[in-house]
Amino acid sequence: MERVGIEGVNRVRFSFPIFEFPPQAEALRSEVRGFIAEELAAGLWQPSGDFASSYSATFSQRIGARGWLGMTWPRRYGGHDRSMLERLVVTEELLAASAPVAAHWIADRQSGPLLLRYGSEAQREEFLPQIARGESFFSIGMSEPDSGSDLASVRSRAAKVAGGWSITGRKVWTTFAHLNHFAIVLVRTGEGGASRHAGLSQFIVDLKAADVEVRPIVNMAGQREFNEVVFDGTFIADARLVGEPGNGWQQVTSELAFERSGPERYLSSIRLVESALACAREQPTPRLREAIGRMAAKLIALRTMSIAVAAQLQSGVTPDFEAALIKDLGNAFEREQIAVFRALGAELPMCSDDYLSALASSTINSPSWTLRGGTREVLRGLVARGLGLR
Amino acid sequence: MLAPILVMDTLVHDAATRAFADLARDWLSIDSGRDGLLAAVEQLGFADALPSPDDRDAWPAAAAIIRAQARSATPIDMALLLATGDRAGSISQSRAYDCARSAAAPDSPAALAALSLGRCLQISAAMQAALELSLQYVQDRKQFGQPLAKFQVIQHGLALAAEEVAASGAISDLALACAVRDGVQTARMSALLDAAAVVVGQSVDVVYDICHQVHGAIGFTQEYPLHRHSIDFLRWRDHLQLLRGGELRCAERLGDAAFELGSVWRAVTALMQPRVSRD
Numbered sequence: 001m002e003r004v005g006i007e008g009v010n011r012v013r014f015s016f017p018i019f020e021f022p023p024q025a026e027a028l029r030s031e032v033r034g035f036i037a038e039e040l041a042a043g044l045w046q047p048s049g050d051f052a053s054s055y056s057a058t059f060s061q062r063i064g065a066r067g068w069l070g071m072t073w074p075r076r077y078g079g080h081d082r083s084m085l086e087r088l089v090v091t092e093e094l095l096a097a098s099a100p101v102a103a104h105w106i107a108d109r110q111s112g113p114l115l116l117r118y119g120s121e122a123q124r125e126e127f128l129p130q131i132a133r134g135e136s137f138f139s140i141g142m143s144e145p146d147s148g149s150d151l152a153s154v155r156s157r158a159a160k161v162a163g164g165w166s167i168t169g170r171k172v173w174t175t176f177a178h179l180n181h182f183a184i185v186l187v188r189t190g191e192g193g194a195s196r197h198a199g200l201s202q203f204i205v206d207l208k209a210a211d212v213e214v215r216p217i218v219n220m221a222g223q224r225e226f227n228e229v230v231f232d233g234t235f236i237a238d239a240r241l242v243g244e245p246g247n248g249w250q251q252v253t254s255e256l257a258f259e260r261s262g263p264e265r266y267l268s269s270i271r272l273v274e275s276a277l278a279c280a281r282e283q284p285t286p287r288l289r290e291a292i293g294r295m296a297a298k299l300i301a302l303r304t305m306s307i308a309v310a311a312q313l314q315s316g317v318t319p320d321f322e323a324a325l326i327k328d329l330g331n332a333f334e335r336e337q338i339a340v341f342r343a344l345g346a347e348l349p350m351c352s353d354d355y356l357s358a359l360a361s362s363t364i365n366s367p368s369w370t371l372r373g374g375t376r377e378v379l380r381g382l383v384a385r386g387l388g389l390r
Numbered sequence: 391m392l393a394p395i396l397v398m399d400t401l402v403h404d405a406a407t408r409a410f411a412d413l414a415r416d417w418l419s420i421d422s423g424r425d426g427l428l429a430a431v432e433q434l435g436f437a438d439a440l441p442s443p444d445d446r447d448a449w450p451a452a453a454a455i456i457r458a459q460a461r462s463a464t465p466i467d468m469a470l471l472l473a474t475g476d477r478a479g480s481i482s483q484s485r486a487y488d489c490a491r492s493a494a495a496p497d498s499p500a501a502l503a504a505l506s507l508g509r510c511l512q513i514s515a516a517m518q519a520a521l522e523l524s525l526q527y528v529q530d531r532k533q534f535g536q537p538l539a540k541f542q543v544i545q546h547g548l549a550l551a552a553e554e555v556a557a558s559g560a561i562s563d564l565a566l567a568c569a570v571r572d573g574v575q576t577a578r579m580s581a582l583l584d585a586a587a588v589v590v591g592q593s594v595d596v597v598y599d600i601c602h603q604v605h606g607a608i609g610f611t612q613e614y615p616l617h618r619h620s621i622d623f624l625r626w627r628d629h630l631q632l633l634r635g636g637e638l639r640c641a642e643r644l645g646d647a648a649f650e651l652g653s654v655w656r657a658v659t660a661l662m663q664p665r666v667s668r669d
Contacts, residue, residue, distance in 0.1 A: 289645030
C-alpha cells in the first residue's frame with residue numbers, strides 16, 4: 001500500500017508486486033503432489049469439504065513429520081527456516097487437493113506466528129515445537145455472543161489474581177474447540193478509556209481444563225464445528241498471557257494479514273470446479289470450456305495477489321488492506337463458481353457423485369465463507385479505509 | 391532475501407508521467423504536431439508502438455509510460471498511436487465512442503501479443519485514474535450535509551471498484567513480467583493474455599458502473615474529465631477483445647488448457663510458473 005503525491009493529487013495504490021516462486025519452491029510442489037497422490041492411493045482420506053471442515057489429527061501429524069508445519073519458523077522452535085512462498089506452495093497444494101487440514105490450520109497459520117512475534121521465550125519453546133509436529137491444535141477465541149464484527153466490544157474479562165488471572169465470559173463460533181487443545185482468547189483486562197482498543201489482552205487457554213466448558217453449536221449443514229466456550233472464574237497462569245497486558249488489539253490485528261490473504265480465501269470451492277471438469281473430460285462442451293477457463297483466469301489474478309502478500313509478509317511488511325481486499329474478491333469468486341456450475345446442468349451429462357457432493361457442500365457452506373475471518377462488510381470497510389475514505 | 395521480479399517503481403512512474411507531459415507540450419507547440427510526436431516517441435525508443443518483443447529491458451519502462459499516459463488524460467490520444475503503431479493513418483481526435491470493429495490488428499503474433507499486453511496495461515491504468523477521480527470527488531462533494539465519502543454505501547461501492555482495479559493491475563503486471571522474462575512469443579504469454587483479457591474485461595464493467603454512479607450527472611458531461619478515462623478504457627477493451635477474439639474465446643482457450651492437464655489447478659500453476667515440470 002503506498003500513498004503517492006503526484007502533481008498535488010493524492011493517489012492511493014494498493015501494492016501487489018509480482019513474485020516468482022524460486023526453483024526450490026517448485027521442487028517442493030512436486031514433492032507435495034507426490035505425497036498427496038500416495039495418500040489418496042492408500043485411501044487415507046477422500047477429498048471433501050473445505051479447509052475449515054475436514055479434520056484429521058493423524059493427517060496433520062503426517063504433514064508435521066514431513067516438515068510442512070511451522071515451515072517459516074526458526075529451527076530452534078521446531079520450525080524449518082523456509083520462506084513464506086514455500087509455505088504457500090504447501091498450503092495451496094493441500095487446499096487444491098481438498099486435503100483434511102482443519103486440525104492444524106489455525107495453529108500453523110496464525111497462533112504459531114502470533115506466539116513467535118509476541119509470545120514469551122518459554123511460550124515459544126513450549127508450544128511451537130508441538131504445533132510444528134502436528135500434535136497441538138489451536139482455536140481462535142475472538143467472537144462473543146454480543147461481539148462479532150465489532151470485536152473491540154468484547155466483554156469477557158480477566159481479573160488479576162495471585163499467580164495469574166481469573167477469566168469470566170463466553171466465546172462463540174469457536175471452531176473445533178471440542179477437538180483442539182488450546183484457544184487464544186481476546187479478553188478485557190482494563191478499561192479502554194478514550195480508545196476502545198486499549199485494555200485488551202490475549203491468553204492461551206487450555207481447552208481440556210476442568211474449569212473451561214465447551215458446548216456444541218451445530219451448524220446448518222448439520223455438522224458440529226462451532227462451539228461456545230464458557231469461562232466462569234477460569235484460572236489462567238501468568239505464564240499464559242501472550243505479550244503485554246493491554247496490547248491485545250495490536251496483536252490480534254497482526255494475525256489478520258495471515259488470516260485473510262491465503263489461498264483458503266479463493267479455493268473453498270475448487271473441488272466443484274475440478275469435479276465438473278472430471279465429469280466432462282471426454283467431451284467438454286464449449287460452455288463448460290468457457291466456464292472452466294473463466295475460473296482459471298480469475299484464479300490466476302487472485303493467486304498473483306496472494307503470492308504478493310505472502311512475499312511481503314516474508315519481508316516483515318503486514319499488508320492489512322491488501323489482505324482484506326484479496327479475501328473479499330476471493331470470496332466473491334468462490335460464490336460465483338457455485339452459480340456458474342449449477343447453471344451448467346445438462347452440459348455435464350455424466351454427473352459424478354463427487355461433483356454432486358461438492359455442489360451440495362459448496363452451496364450449503366457458502367454463507368460461512370463471507371463471514372469467517374471478517375465479514376464482507378468489514379473487509380470492504382477496511383479497503384475503503386485504505387482508499388482514504390474513512 | 392526475496393525480491394519481486396517486477397515492481398512498478400514510484401520514481402519510474404513519476405518520470406514517465408513527466409516525460410509524457412513534456413511530450414504533450416512539445417507536440418502542441420509544434421505545427422507539424424504528429425510528426426513531432428513520432429520523433430519524440432522514436433527518441434524514447436518506442437518507434438514501433440511497443441518495445442521490440444525481445445527487448446526485455448525496455449518493457450518495464452514502456453509499461454510505466456503506457457500506464458502514465460493512460461492516467462494523464464491529456465488531450466492527445468497518444469496511447470492509440472503508441473499501441474497501434476499506426477503511423478500512416480490519422481490519429482482519431484474524436485472522443486465519441488463507437489464500438490469500432492475496424493481497429494488495426496497487427497499480422498505478426500509477437501506484435502499481437504505486445505499490443506494485447508499494452509491494452510491490458512492501458513485499461514488498468516485508465517481504470518485506476520477513474521477510481522482516483524472518484525475518490526477525490528466523493529470527498530469534495532457534499533449531499534445531505536456531509537461528503538459522499540461518509541456514506542457507507544459509497545465506501546463499499548468504491549472498495550469494490552478498487553478490488554477490480556487491483557485484480558486487473560495484478561494480472562496485467564503478471565503478463566508483463568512474463569514478457570520481460572521470456573519475450574512475448576510464448577504459449578504461456580498467450581494464455582496469460584487470454585486470462586488478463588477475461589479479468590480486465592469484467593473489471594471494466596464494475597469500474598465503469600461504480601465510478602459514474604458516485605459522480606452523479608456531472609460525470610456524464612463533456613466538461614468533467616471522467617469520460618476521458620471511461621471512454622479510454624471502453625475503447626481499449628473493445629480493441630483488446632477484438633485482438634483476442636472476445637472474452638468467451640479467451641475463456642474457452644484457457645478451459646482447453648485445463649482439460650489438457652486434467653485439472654484447473656494444474657493449469658493455473660503451470661501457466662504462472664516458467665519451466666514448471668509437467669508432472
